[in-house]
Amino acid sequence: MSEILVVVDHADGAVRTTTAELLTCARRLGEPSAVFFGAAADLTPGQLAEYGARKAYVLEDAAYRDCLVAPKAEALAQLVADRRPAAVLIPSTPEGKEVAARLAIKTDSGLVTDASDVVRGDDGAVHTTQSVFGGAFTTTASITKGTPIVTLKPNSLTTEGADPAVPIEAETVRVAVSDTARAARIIRREPRGDIGRPDLADASIVVSGGRGTGGDFDAVEAFADCLGAAVGASRAAVDAGWYPHAFQVGQTGVTVSPQLYVASGISGAIQHIAGMRSSKIVVAVNKDAEAPIFGLADFGVIGDLRPVLVQATTEIDNRRAAGA
Numbered sequence: 001m002s003e004i005l006v007v008v009d010h011a012d013g014a015v016r017t018t019t020a021e022l023l024t025c026a027r028r029l030g031e032p033s034a035v036f037f038g039a040a041a042d043l044t045p046g047q048l049a050e051y052g053a054r055k056a057y058v059l060e061d062a063a064y065r066d067c068l069v070a071p072k073a074e075a076l077a078q079l080v081a082d083r084r085p086a087a088v089l090i091p092s093t094p095e096g097k098e099v100a101a102r103l104a105i106k107t108d109s110g111l112v113t114d115a116s117d118v119v120r121g122d123d124g125a126v127h128t129t130q131s132v133f134g135g136a137f138t139t140t141a142s143i144t145k146g147t148p149i150v151t152l153k154p155n156s157l158t159t160e161g162a163d164p165a166v167p168i169e170a171e172t173v174r175v176a177v178s179d180t181a182r183a184a185r186i187i188r189r190e191p192r193g194d195i196g197r198p199d200l201a202d203a204s205i206v207v208s209g210g211r212g213t214g215g216d217f218d219a220v221e222a223f224a225d226c227l228g229a230a231v232g233a234s235r236a237a238v239d240a241g242w243y244p245h246a247f248q249v250g251q252t253g254v255t256v257s258p259q260l261y262v263a264s265g266i267s268g269a270i271q272h273i274a275g276m277r278s279s280k281i282v283v284a285v286n287k288d289a290e291a292p293i294f295g296l297a298d299f300g301v302i303g304d305l306r307p308v309l310v311q312a313t314t315e316i317d318n319r320r321a322a323g324a
């Protein structure tokens with residue numbers, strides 16, 4: 001069966017959900033092999049085997065950690081030349097997209113970024129689906145040149161576990177990284193403080209605030225914390241400097257797919273919807289009954305978000321205290 005390379009998205013070995021999605025997708029195309037940039041000691045092969053990886057290529061050079069994206073692109077190009085995979089799947093993170101673009105140039109291959117689905121067509125070619133113009137259109141493409149390279153948007157697919165009994169084989173791969181690729185180095189890292197909330201992209205509940213917060217996210221955060229949710233923001237709130245860009249939900253922000261999405265003081269612009277439309281249940285709180293978000297919402301509250309969220313928080317806290 002043809003080999004599909006899947007670049008593992010991880011933090012010090014802790015594999016992110018995006019990797020499970022990529023492996024699920026890769027299984028439809030062929031036999032997935034994980035590409036793990038990092039220390040072999042950090043690799044937990046079982047996490048990859050669970051979603052069908054049969055092989056893990058471990059690339060340990062310090063350059064992958066200490067430099068920007070060029071060493072990773074070089075190493076992947078070398079792997080593609082050696083193993084001749086049928087496709088390469090990469091997470092649609094800013095880093096993943098840059099690595100993918102460099103890899104496409106190095107291998108003279110076709111590239112599709114931000115795909116929401118990848119399948120193999122009857123013609124044997126790799127076909128991708130993308131949602132474009134803020135989700136207004138869905139396009140399909142087939143990659144006909146070189147080794148198809150695809151970056152897959154997080155939260156696009158439902159992950160499916162594989163037979164965990166099938167063993168995974170780990171192989172350390174050494175690639176000579178050029179001095180040119182080592183030129184741009186990371187000179188300092190500042191860890192983001194632990195905010196005690198789930199990661200926005202993976203959260204099962206997201207409470208977002210928009211321009212309607214007027215810049216005061218206290219009620220949004222308190223409601224999120226009582227639900228164990230992540231906090232998101234609309235671009236209007238981010239552009240106003242009320243919330244950091246890392247929390248922006250939408251076309252030019254994070255794509256979320258939680259069980260529950262609460263949009264408070266958000267009108268429901270198409271670019272915002274593009275980042276949360278696959279949420280299972282949407283609750284909107286907005287003082288304007290005509291706000292477009294109500295067209296998408298499963299439940300809506302027409303009113304001022306502050307008293308609504310404060311009352312909801314108090315009610316949930318009280319019920320919890322009463323053991324309900």
Ligand SMILES: Cc1cc2nc3c(=O)[nH]c(=O)nc-3n(C[C@H](O)[C@H](O)[C@H](O)COP(=O)(O)OP(=O)(O)OC[C@H]3O[C@@H](n4cnc5c(N)ncnc54)[C@H](O)[C@@H]3O)c2cc1C
Nearest residue numbers: 210211212234235236250251252265266267272287288305
């Ligand atoms: C290329 C491009 C990319 C973009 N990418 C993104 C993106 O990734 N994410 C994104 O979010 N936007 C994005 N936008 C911006 C988008 O078009 C909207 O401008 C933005 O989403 C509006 O944010 P908002 O809903 O918070 O603000 P508004 O549209 O101003 O809506 C505020 C809402 O709050 C309500 N409200 C006001 N006060 C209260 C109150 N006290 N209680 C309850 N409700 C209240 C109002 O009735 C209104 O519906 C993008 C735009 C472009 C052109």
